[in-house]
Amino acid sequence: MNFSGALLKWYDQNARVLPWRSHPSPYRTWVSEIMLQQTQVESVIPYFERFMQRFPNFESLAMATQSEVLSLWEGLGYYSRARNLHKAAQLVMAEYGGKLPSTSKQLMQLPGIGRYTAGAIASIAYGQSEPALDGNIRRVYSRLLALEEPLRSPASEKLLWSFAREACPNERAGDFNQALMDLGASICLPNQPLCPQCPLQANCQAFQQGSQNQIPVVEKKAPVPHYIVTAAVIQQEGLVLIQQRPQKGLLGGLWEFPGGKLESSDANLAACLQREIWEEIGARILIGPAFGVYKHAYTHFRIRLHAFLCQLEPGQQVTETDSLRWVQPSQLAGFAMGKVDRQIAENLNKDLLQ
DNA sequence: AAAACGTGGCC
DNA sequence: TGGCCAAGTTT
Numbered sequence A: 001m002n003f004s005g006a007l008l009k010w011y012d013q014n015a016r017v018l019p020w021r022s023h024p025s026p027y028r029t030w031v032s033e034i035m036l037q038q039t040q041v042e043s044v045i046p047y048f049e050r051f052m053q054r055f056p057n058f059e060s061l062a063m064a065t066q067s068e069v070l071s072l073w074e075g076l077g078y079y080s081r082a083r084n085l086h087k088a089a090q091l092v093m094a095e096y097g098g099k100l101p102s103t104s105k106q107l108m109q110l111p112g113i114g115r116y117t118a119g120a121i122a123s124i125a126y127g128q129s130e131p132a133l134d135g136n137i138r139r140v141y142s143r144l145l146a147l148e149e150p151l152r153s154p155a156s157e158k159l160l161w162s163f164a165r166e167a168c169p170n171e172r173a174g175d176f177n178q179a180l181m182d183l184g185a186s187i188c189l190p191n192q193p194l195c196p197q198c199p200l201q202a203n204c205q206a207f208q209q210g211s212q213n214q215i216p217v218v219e220k221k222a223p224v225p226h227y228i229v230t231a232a233v234i235q236q237e238g239l240v241l242i243q244q245r246p247q248k249g250l251l252g253g254l255w256e257f258p259g260g261k262l263e264s265s266d267a268n269l270a271a272c273l274q275r276e277i278w279e280e281i282g283a284r285i286l287i288g289p290a291f292g293v294y295k296h297a298y299t300h301f302r303i304r305l306h307a308f309l310c311q312l313e314p315g316q317q318v319t320e321t322d323s324l325r326w327v328q329p330s331q332l333a334g335f336a337m338g339k340v341d342r343q344i345a346e347n348l349n350k351d352l353l354q
Numbered sequence B: 001a002a003a004a005c006g007t008g009g010c011c
Numbered sequence C: 001t002g003g004c005c006a007a008g009t010t011t
Helices: A004-014 A026-036 A040-056 A057-063 A066-073 A080-095 A115-126 A135-144 A154-167 A173-186 A205-209 A270-283 A328-332 A338-354
Strands: A226-236 A240-244 A257-262 A287-299 A302-312 A324-325
Touching: A004 A173, A026 A040, A026 A080, A026 A115, A040 A066, A057 A080, A057 A328, A057 A338, A115 A154, A135 A154, A135 A173, A135 A205, A226 A270, A226 A287, A226 A338, A240 A270, A240 A328, A257 A270, A257 A328, A270 A287, A287 A338, A302 A338, A328 A338
Parallel strands: A226 A302
Antiparallel strands: A226 A240, A226 A257, A240 A324, A287 A302
């Protein structure tokens, strides 16, 4: 099955105009590919523009503080991408003389670059004939092949990567890969694909069977748990206490108002918060007025967070460390936070303006 | 190798 | 409202 010609012809007339496609460079391709991991194009565009203004090249990114990189990333999610991007820029400066390596194998050695991203960069930025398999292309190929096996099974993964390797042309591989992604994003949609407009209709077994709405086969995900969480807005002499999360794990490296999950042993929300602050910070606090209930859905769980205005118990003190800071509420904007804590920070500043 | 990892938009 | 999905990688 050779559909490369029809696909590229379609792409020549329908390619989306995107910031990283104008003035292309390996640096811009790399940053865009990291930002686009599990993230839709429309969400990425403003972040990409800001990032390029502030960090136009490997050197500026490598020289930056992690704090500044995370701040520019705030709101995009999957923050390990930002930490890895920063690390990788420093590696490129130190090990590759400031020039991104060009082979898929070398690219995969850099943090944050896996099989897909290595293929995407090698093909788009360096014109190499390397396949890339992302969510869009998996869907397109599963329909071309009328694949009845679940899309993310090991067997399907093997089949799809090998199909991608075979289909990838020697010329214009970067355009070929991007064309498949554009096609998946605009025509070969997850639901109700626009088959009449598809340049690959003649190559599509699912369309011929009329099974395009049943393919790909996606296995259902387990329902996510729901947790009750508390957070303390501890104020003292006009300052508020924030804590930096560990580098690994959820919201790694971001700042937050300390607190934690309600456990079955906690008598109530106040008891939960006092326990958490004692465990995390070693201080006893007084719980004051409620400061909002914040609902949020992460990838693998859902929370309902109860915030409270708090004070240290008389005689208690909390000394600043690298990960524990007393800051003016107006300074909170300079500390990267996840969505919920950012909302709390903004509400705090709103309140203080009254 | 299954689970963890964010957020916004859509229905 | 809640589930699904989005240019995946890491452990």
